[in-house]
Structure formats: structure tokens, C-alpha cells
Amino acid sequence: MSLQVSDLRVYYRTLAGDVKALDGVTFSIADKEIMGLAGESGCGKSTLGNSLIRLDGRMKYVGGSVNLDGAEVPIWDDNDMVPFRFREVSVVPQYAMSAMNPTRKIGKMVSELTESRGLRFREIKEELDRRIDLVGLDRDVLKRYPIELSGGMKQRMVMVISTLLDPSLLIADEITSALDVSTQRAVAETLVSFRDHGFVKSMMVITHDISILYQIADSILIMYAGKLAEKAPTGTIIDKPRHPYTQMLVSSLPEVGVRYVNKKLAGIPGSPPSLLDPPTGCRFRARCPFAFSKCLEEPPFVEVDTDHSVACWKVSGPDA
Amino acid sequence: MRRYFGRKLFTYLLTFFVAATIDWLIPRFMPGDPVAVLVTKTGVFSPTQAAEMVKYYTNLFGLNQPLPVQYLNFWTSLLHGNLGLSVYGNGTPVFDMIMAAAPYTLALLVPAILLSWWAGNSFGALAARRKWLDNTVLPMGYILTATPYMWLALVLSFTLSFSLRIFPLSGGYGFNLEPTFTWLFFTDLVAHWILPFLSLFLVMFGGWAIGMRNMIIYELESDYSRYLASLGAPQGLIRKYAFRNAMLPQITGLALQLGVIVAGALVTEIVFSYPGLGHLVFAAINNEDYFLLQGIFLFIIIGVLLANFIVDIVYVLVDPRTRVAMRGGTA
Amino acid sequence: MTAIPGTSTDVTPAVDDAGKIPAPAAKRARGELLFFSLRSKKFVISMAVLLFLAFLAIFGPMVDSTDPLAQAGLPMRHPTLDAGNWFGTTYFGDDVFSQFVNGLRASFFVGFLGGGLGALIGMFVGFVAGYRGGWVDEILNMITNVFLVIPTLAVLLVITSYLKARGVMFEAIFIGITSWPWAARAIRAQTFSLRSRDFIDLAKLSGRSGWKVIVFEIAPNMSSYLFLTYILLFGGAILIAASLDFIGLGPTGGMSLGLMMYNSVTWAALQLGIWWWFVPPGVGIIALVGALYVMNVGLDEIFNPKLREM
Numbered sequence: 001m002s003l004q005v006s007d008l009r010v011y012y013r014t015l016a017g018d019v020k021a022l023d024g025v026t027f028s029i030a031d032k033e034i035m036g037l038a039g040e041s042g043c044g045k046s047t048l049g050n051s052l053i054r055l056d057g058r059m060k061y062v063g064g065s066v067n068l069d070g071a072e073v074p075i076w077d078d079n080d081m082v083p084f085r086f087r088e089v090s091v092v093p094q095y096a097m098s099a100m101n102p103t104r105k106i107g108k109m110v111s112e113l114t115e116s117r118g119l120r121f122r123e124i125k126e127e128l129d130r131r132i133d134l135v136g137l138d139r140d141v142l143k144r145y146p147i148e149l150s151g152g153m154k155q156r157m158v159m160v161i162s163t164l165l166d167p168s169l170l171i172a173d174e175i176t177s178a179l180d181v182s183t184q185r186a187v188a189e190t191l192v193s194f195r196d197h198g199f200v201k202s203m204m205v206i207t208h209d210i211s212i213l214y215q216i217a218d219s220i221l222i223m224y225a226g227k228l229a230e231k232a233p234t235g236t237i238i239d240k241p242r243h244p245y246t247q248m249l250v251s252s253l254p255e256v257g258v259r260y261v262n263k264k265l266a267g268i269p270g271s272p273p274s275l276l277d278p279p280t281g282c283r284f285r286a287r288c289p290f291a292f293s294k295c296l297e298e299p300p301f302v303e304v305d306t307d308h309s310v311a312c313w314k315v316s317g318p319d320a
Numbered sequence: 321m322r323r324y325f326g327r328k329l330f331t332y333l334l335t336f337f338v339a340a341t342i343d344w345l346i347p348r349f350m351p352g353d354p355v356a357v358l359v360t361k362t363g364v365f366s367p368t369q370a371a372e373m374v375k376y377y378t379n380l381f382g383l384n385q386p387l388p389v390q391y392l393n394f395w396t397s398l399l400h401g402n403l404g405l406s407v408y409g410n411g412t413p414v415f416d417m418i419m420a421a422a423p424y425t426l427a428l429l430v431p432a433i434l435l436s437w438w439a440g441n442s443f444g445a446l447a448a449r450r451k452w453l454d455n456t457v458l459p460m461g462y463i464l465t466a467t468p469y470m471w472l473a474l475v476l477s478f479t480l481s482f483s484l485r486i487f488p489l490s491g492g493y494g495f496n497l498e499p500t501f502t503w504l505f506f507t508d509l510v511a512h513w514i515l516p517f518l519s520l521f522l523v524m525f526g527g528w529a530i531g532m533r534n535m536i537i538y539e540l541e542s543d544y545s546r547y548l549a550s551l552g553a554p555q556g557l558i559r560k561y562a563f564r565n566a567m568l569p570q571i572t573g574l575a576l577q578l579g580v581i582v583a584g585a586l587v588t589e590i591v592f593s594y595p596g597l598g599h600l601v602f603a604a605i606n607n608e609d610y611f612l613l614q615g616i617f618l619f620i621i622i623g624v625l626l627a628n629f630i631v632d633i634v635y636v637l638v639d640p641r642t643r644v645a646m647r648g649g650t651a
Numbered sequence: 652m653t654a655i656p657g658t659s660t661d662v663t664p665a666v667d668d669a670g671k672i673p674a675p676a677a678k679r680a681r682g683e684l685l686f687f688s689l690r691s692k693k694f695v696i697s698m699a700v701l702l703f704l705a706f707l708a709i710f711g712p713m714v715d716s717t718d719p720l721a722q723a724g725l726p727m728r729h730p731t732l733d734a735g736n737w738f739g740t741t742y743f744g745d746d747v748f749s750q751f752v753n754g755l756r757a758s759f760f761v762g763f764l765g766g767g768l769g770a771l772i773g774m775f776v777g778f779v780a781g782y783r784g785g786w787v788d789e790i791l792n793m794i795t796n797v798f799l800v801i802p803t804l805a806v807l808l809v810i811t812s813y814l815k816a817r818g819v820m821f822e823a824i825f826i827g828i829t830s831w832p833w834a835a836r837a838i839r840a841q842t843f844s845l846r847s848r849d850f851i852d853l854a855k856l857s858g859r860s861g862w863k864v865i866v867f868e869i870a871p872n873m874s875s876y877l878f879l880t881y882i883l884l885f886g887g888a889i890l891i892a893a894s895l896d897f898i899g900l901g902p903t904g905g906m907s908l909g910l911m912m913y914n915s916v917t918w919a920a921l922q923l924g925i926w927w928w929f930v931p932p933g934v935g936i937i938a939l940v941g942a943l944y945v946m947n948v949g950l951d952e953i954f955n956p957k958l959r960e961m
Binding site for chain 3: 587
Binding site: 053054056081082083084085086087090091093095098099100101102103104105112113116117145147148158161162 | 542543544546547548549550551552553554556557561564565568639640641644
């Protein structure tokens with residue numbers, strides 16, 4: 001009833017060498033938990049999301065294990081993964097707006113997809129209709145072509161399709177990035193309602209927008225440069241973050257309703273390290289105001305409180 | 321829908337108008353005098369008689385009238401199907417000569433276009449799937465599409481007619497036969513038809529195969545293909561979608577290529593002395609038969625425009641997005 | 652106008668949002684370009700073929716200074732692949748090899764000039780239509796569509812048949828004038844997509860006039876695409892010229908590959924079995940045009956990182 005990821009490593013093949021995009025991550029998501037996955041661009045969060053469902057041509061699995069509901073998920077083998085895809089693990093991709101075949105009526109596409117996965121469309125049609133109603137779409141959307149729908153409508157349709165077979169794990173990859181604020185809210189609320197209705201058991205919401213996670217996530221996992229920085233319940237991350245990176249990330253968010261007159265918004269100076277040849281030890285030490293000698297050694301991702309893990313020597317103590 | 325086709329029709333009519341006008345204009349602005357040519361052909365040498373001939377022909381072709389009147393006459397005779405008289409044909413109406421030659425050309429073009437399009441696309445799609453096939457189809461396709469039509473015709477003719485004597489060298493049918501509805505005549509017709517057909521087919525085939533292969537690869541990398549794969553859809557379904565989507569630009573490509581294909585048919589016929597429009601063109605040029613040339617030109621233009629229109633209709637039927645766009649359904 | 656069906660005429664050029672690549676990265680980008688160029692098999696092979704043919708075209712007639720139209724030996728001699736008789740002789744005893752290299756020169760010339768002219772017109776029409784939009788675009792579009800449909804050979808047939816003396820220049824110019832439509836269309840589409848980018852707005856805001864924006868902002872960002880278009884026009888011009896020459900409407904005087912084939916047919920090369928008269932010119936065209944097409948694809952891969960093989 002949960003996801004367990006152990007020391008997962010996925011690199012990208014490039015001409016210049018391997019880019020260590022995901023370099024040993026360990027965490028778990030409990031049943032009914034919506035976990036947010038946040039971090040700046042290039043931190044590895046999309047790689048993590050993608051690797052759990054389908055490795056594309058440039059990605060290579062290097063090590064680690066993934067367990068879903070107690071069963072091992074063979075992400076290294078494209079063929080062995082097929083039974084898992086759509087049924088156990090599903091994805092609402094970043095490109096949801098162009099995810100549907102433009103020359104096929106939506107209903108026809110869904111029926112062909114489900115039939116190809118071994119299901120009779122007649123049997124799920126009713127459920128499909130119910131879910132379409134649930135997201136606020138008209139039932140005749142099935143007779144339309146994708147070009148006839150607005151961005152938000154396409155997004156919602158793709159969400160319905162991806163969760164049609166009630167997967168155990170849903171990966172939502174940057175699904176609010178291209179939307180306006182009010183549609184973002186609608187989509188976010190839809191995600192939560194899916195979980196509440198039991199359509200999905202657990203969810204991984206990947207985004208760089210922490211404010212969305214604040215609204216819907218139960219816990220947040222912060223990544224930095226291919227490694228995990230901190231994982232904690234949402235409230236803790238926002239109010240009492242302990243990893244220096246998380247602290248700076250959160251404090252760089254402007255508060256709603258507050259006017260900054262004389263204070264500049266504090267950002268985080270510097271930029272993330274190259275993942276082709278990452279620095280030894282803690283990858284954040286170049287930009288961290290608290291870095292000290294121990295930081296030349298890589299800090300382990302340890303639990304410092306209930307359900308609160310951090311990878312920082314300052315937090316966990318130099319002899320963790 | 322009506323607006324879309326109305327627009328297309330207007331463009332085609334405009335094109336025809338422009339083309340016909342160019343056709344009419346050229347002889348009147350080029351150096352050289354078609355009447356003088358005609359007169360020399362008649363072999364009349366005495367100056368007084370030559371002057372008579374010049375007057376006769378000038379009258380006949382209305383060349384002594386003011387230009388606007390000539391232009392009007394041009395259109396009136398055109399709409400009556402009167403394309404003038406052919407010198408090469410010794411006075412036969414150009415229209416009749418074209419009608420006699422056109423079936424041969426169409427018999428080459430239509431099967432060659434349809435078959436090469438179908439076969440080339442299928443092969444291209446197959447090549448996108450199998451690496452070993454791709455490695456052979458791709459270079460072969462590039463070579464074929466870079467091959468000038470007449471050269472392939474020459475090579476085929478040389479190897480299969482001259483050297484191996486499998487197929488006849490030239491003509492539409494054997495010189496010893498009369499056109500009749502007999503089996504013998506028919507097989508002879510086909511025997512003469514095969515090489516020019518093959519020549520056209522092969523060059524076009526190469527182009528379609530390459531085009532389709534590239535389009536399929538492009539479609540297989542699209543977002544919808546990725547999404548289906550992420551949801552575990554089998555390769556068969558993904559390829560089916562990719563194929564259907566890749567066909568669409570191939571259809572428009574067909575319309576764009578028509579001019580080139582017609583040119584290819586013309587030169588191929590010349591090599592085989594196949595009695596179609598190409599052969600007629602060659603004869604017209606060699607005999608300085610301007611009226612015949614102009615008539616063939618107009619005929620070709622009409623044919624190409626018609627074909628374009630047909631392709632437009634087919635495209636609308638096949639791509640649902642155009643119908644939606646016409647309904648104004650884009651969100 | 653033999654655009655290869657299916658080649659990506661709508662590939663977005665590799666440009667970042669600022670429209671310009673920052674200086675140190677630009678240097679690296681050029682180096683990277685060179686690296687990928689040399690790595691690409693298609694590019695290297697096609698470039699090699701093109702250079703070889705260009706070498707033949709430039710130096711061939713100088714080395715083998717036999718007049719292509721003068722009798723060089725016994726008529727209808729088989730080629731023996733040694734100096735003086737590389738490709739044999741024609742029905743009249745003319746040296747086929749000499750005709751071949753001279754014809755090759757003519758092909759390069761027609762391709763260069765005809766393709767170039769077609770590219771220039773196409774660029775003008777495409778840029779203006781794509782940049783201005785509105786009714787200017789409508790009109791130019793209509794004109795483009797009209798000329799797109801008219802089969803170029805048919806027009807050239809009628810035009811050239813009336814002229815008594817025709818030069819290579821003339822042929823090239825006419826091919827250029829009739830082959831621009833598809834280039835115009837493709838360039839217009841690209842201009843459209845670039846027009847709405849931010850750096851264009853910036854340029855407009857800083858007061859740059861219309862044509863300056865086109866020449867200094869839009870065109871440089873499409874430079875790879877423009878180059879690829881030129882290559883296709885180059886190849887297309889050679890094929891069209893070959894067809895024209897073959898029908899007998901090529902340049903009067905001089906030599907060309909199409910003319911060789913025309914002569915061979917007129918003088919019964921097929922019936923007499925003089926295959927070495929018409930095979931070399933065709934092979935020359937295939938090599939030249941084929942190499943251009945393959946280089947087009949190779950360059951496409953080099954310029955567009957997405958297409959590069961890993």
C-alpha cells in the first residue's frame with residue numbers, strides 16, 4: 001500500500017559523459033499520501049518522476065530499487081514495466097496539453113487505449129462518464145477532437161484518462177506550470193479529490209511551485225542537485241524547515257498580502273553545480289551560509305524527527 | 321467549408337487565368353516570328369506568294385488585330401475548345417492531337433502516382449521500424465529521388481530493351497499492329513507501357529519512401545506517442561497513430577510534387593518515343609509548332625489544377641482538424 | 652522545385668529566448684557545430700562527394716583541354732578508363748569525359764545561380780509576408796499559391812522554345828524565377844514563428860525599422876534554415892536544368908549533362924548501344940544532387956540538437 005524507493009540512481013547519457021541527474025535517493029510515500037516533490041530546475045525531480053514510469057532513450061538505470069505495494073517495480077526493463085504502467089503506476093505528464101492524438105476523437109482514443117490494455121471499453125465507459133462529470137467537463141467531450149478543447153480542459157481530460165484504472169501511484173509532473181492561477185487551483189483541487197475518492201492511492205506531485213504544494217500536499221520532498229535535501233510534512237517544511245536550502249527557498253517566497261517596500265526579496269545567490277562532475281560532499285556547500293569543514297563529506301539523509309528527514313551535517317550533527 | 325473551397329477554387333481559377341495569359345503573351349513578346357516560321361515551312365519562296373502567305377496566316381491567327389482584341393479572341397476560342405491548328409500535324413486541330421496523346425500519358429501517370437505513393441509510403445513506414453531495412457531503404461531512396469527521370473528511362477530502356485531484349489524499345493504499340501480490342505493488342509500495349517511506367521514509378525517511390533520514413537520518426541517522437549507509451553500502450557497502436565498522422569503531410573506533398581511528376585512523365589515519354597503528351601511536346605519543339613506547344617501547356621495546367629483540387633478535397637476528408645477549423649471550433 | 656517530401660520544413664532553429672547566444676557560449680557553440688559536423692557521417696560523405704565533383708568541374712576542363720565538341724578520336728569508342736579515353740567517345744568521336752566535366756561545370760553554375768536567385772526571391776517574399784502579415788501577407792500568399800501550382804517545366808517550355816539563342820545565364824535566371832514559391836512558403840512559416848518572439852519586440856521597441864529587423868534580427872536566427880533551403884534549391888535547379896536540356900531547350904552552344912543525354916537519344920545511342928554516352932551524365936547528376944540532399948539532412952541534424960544521434 002505504499003511506495004518505497006531505495007538508493008535510486010538514474011543517469012543521462014551524453015557525449016560529454018554521464019550526467020548524474022538522480023544520484024541515490026531513498027524515501028517512501030505512504031498510502032493516501034500526497035507528496036510534493038520540489039526543487040529548482042535541474043535538481044532531478046522530473047528525472048525521478050519519469051524514471052518511475054518510463055525511462056526514455058537517454059536515461060540509464062544505474063542502481064537502486066523501487067517497491068510498490070510490496071512488489072518490486074522493474075523500472076530497468078521497458079517490457080517488464082508494461083503491466084505496471086497505467087494500472088499500478090500512472091503519469092499526468094508535463095506536456096498534457098499535447099498528449100492526445102490531434103487527429104483522433106478523444107473518446108475513440110480512450111477506447112483504443114483501453115482495449116489495447118486488455119479492457120472492454122463498454123465496461124469502463126460508465127466510470128469514465130462519471131469521472132468526466134466529476135472534473136466538470138461535458139460528456140460530449142468524448143466526441144470532440146483535442147483541438148476543440150481549451151488548455152485547462154485538455155489538462156483535466158488527461159487527468160481523467162491517466163487515473164482511469166485507479167493506479168496505486170500517480171505521478172503529476174509540472175501539471176500546473178502552464179496554467180493561469182485560477183485554473184491551477186481547479187486542477188490542484190481535482191488532484192486532491194481524486195485521492196479522496198480513492199481513484200489513486202498515493203501521489204507524487206512534481207513542481208517548482210511550493211505554494212501549490214502548500215495547498216494540497218501532505219508532505220514535501222525537497223531535492224537539490226540530484227540528491228534529497230529534506231522531507232517533512234508540509235506544515236513543517238513551510239514553518240520550520242531545517243535544511244539551509246529549504247530555509248532559503250521558503251524565505252524567498254513573498255507572502256500574500258504583505259507589501260515589501262524597503263526590503264529586497266532574498267534569493268539564493270549562486271547556481272546549482274554541474275551534474276556532469278558534481279562536487280564531493282554536500283552539493284549545496286558552495287551556496288550554503290552554514291557550510292563548515294564536515295560538509296566536504298556527503299551528509300546522509302537521516303530522520304531527525306518523526307517523519308522528518310534532512311541531509312545536513314549542521315542539522316543531524318557531525319557524527320550522524 | 322464553402323468558404324474554404326470557394327477560396328481554393330478562386331485561387332485555381334486565378335492561376336489558370338495567369339497561366340493562360342502568360343501563354344498568350346509569350347509569343348507576342350519573344351523575338352522571332354511564328355508566322356514567318358510557318359511561311360518558310362510551306363516552302364513558298366517567291367516574294368509575292370510569301371507575302372500572300374504572311375497575310376493569310378496573320379489573318380488566320382488574328383495577328384493584325386489590336387492586342388486587346390486578340391486577347392479576347394484568344395479566350396473565346398479557348399472556351400470553344402479551339403486551340404488552333406498544328407503545324408507538325410499538318411493542319412490537324414491542336415485539340416484533336418492532344419486528345420489522341422493524352423490517354424497514353426494518363427495511363428502512365430495515374431497508376432505510377434498512385435502505386436508509387438502507396439508503395440513508397442508503406443516502405444518508408446516499414447523502414448522506420450527496422451534498423452536493417454532503414455539502412456538499405458534510406459540510401460536507395462536518396463539515390464532514386466536524385467535520379468533524373470529521363471536517365472532512369474534511358475538505363476532501363478538500354479538494359480531491358482536493347483541488351484536483354486525483354487521489352488520493346490519504343491512506341492505505344494508494335495508497328496505491325498493495328499489498334500483493336502484484341503488480347504494480342506492489349507498485351508502488346510502493356511509490354512510497351514511497362515518500361516516507361518517502371519521508370520516513373522521508381523523515382524517517385526524513392527521520394528515517398530524517404531519522406532514517409534522521416535515523418536514517421538517525427539511522429540513517433542511526438543508527445544502523444546510518448547504519452548501512449550507511458551500508459552503502456554503496445555507498439556502497434558502507437559505506430560498506427562503515427563502512420564495515420566504521417567500520411568497527412570504526404571498528401572499535401574503529393575499536390576506540391578505534381579508539377580515535377582508531370583515533367584518527369586514528359587521526358588520519360590521522349591526516351592521511349594511513347595506517343596503521349598511528352599512525345600508531342602518534343603515534336604512540337606523540334607518542328608517549331610508553337611500552337612501545339614501552347615495547347616499542350618494549357619492542357620497540362622488544367623490537369624494539374626484539377627489534380628490539386630482533388631487532393632485538397634481528399635485532405636479535408638482525411639484530416640479532421642481542417643473540418644474543425646472551418647467550423648471555427650478552435651478554442 | 653524538387654523539395655524532398657517529408658523533410659522537416661518546420662524545424663525550429665536552435666535559438667534561445669534572448670535571440671542571441673551569449674559570447675563565450677557562442678564560441679563553444681561554433682566549436683560544437685564543427686565537432687558535430689565532422690561526426691556526422693552523412694555530412695562528411697556528402698561533403699566529400701561534392702568536393703570531388705567540384706574539383707572535377709573546376710579543374711577537369713583545364714586538365715583535359717580537349718574541346719568537348721571537337722573530334723577527339725574514333726567514333727563510338729568504348730571507354731578504357733585511361734588518360735585520353737576515360738569515358739569513350741560519342742557517335743561523332745567527341746570525348747565523352749571532356750563533355751562530362753564541362754557539363755558538370757555548367758550544372759554547378761546553374762545550381763549556384765538558379766538556386767541562388769530562387770532563394771533570394773523566396774526570402775524576399777517569405778520574409779515580407781511572414782513579418783508584415785495582414786493583407787500584404789494575403790496578397791503575397793495568393794501570388795505564391797498561383798506560382799506554386801503552375802508546373803515550372805511547362806512554363807519554361809513555352810518561354811524557352813521561343814528564344815533562338817539561349818545562354819546558361821538565361822536558363823539559370825529563369826529557373827530561379829520559377830522555383831521560389833515553395834521556399835517562400837517555408838520561409839514565411841518560419842518567419843511567423845520567429846516574429847512573435849520577445850527579442851523581435853525588443854528590436855521594434857528600440858526603433859529599428861522593418862527591413863532592418865528582418866535583415867539583422869530574423870534572418871541571422873534562421874541562417875541555418877536559409878542555408879538548408881538554398882541547398883535544396885540548388886539541387887532542384889540542377890534537375891530542372893537537366894530536364895530542360897534533355898528536351899532540347901537548354902543553352903545553345905556550350906555543354907551540359909542534360910544536353911549529352913539529349914544528343915545521345917537523338918543520335919540513336921540506345922539503338923546503337925553507346926551506353927557510355929548517356930550513363931556518365933546521369934551518374935554525375937545523381938551524385939551531385941544526391942550528395943546535396945544527403946548533406947541537407949546531415950546539416951539538419953547538426954543544426955538541430957534534437958535530431959542528433961546519440
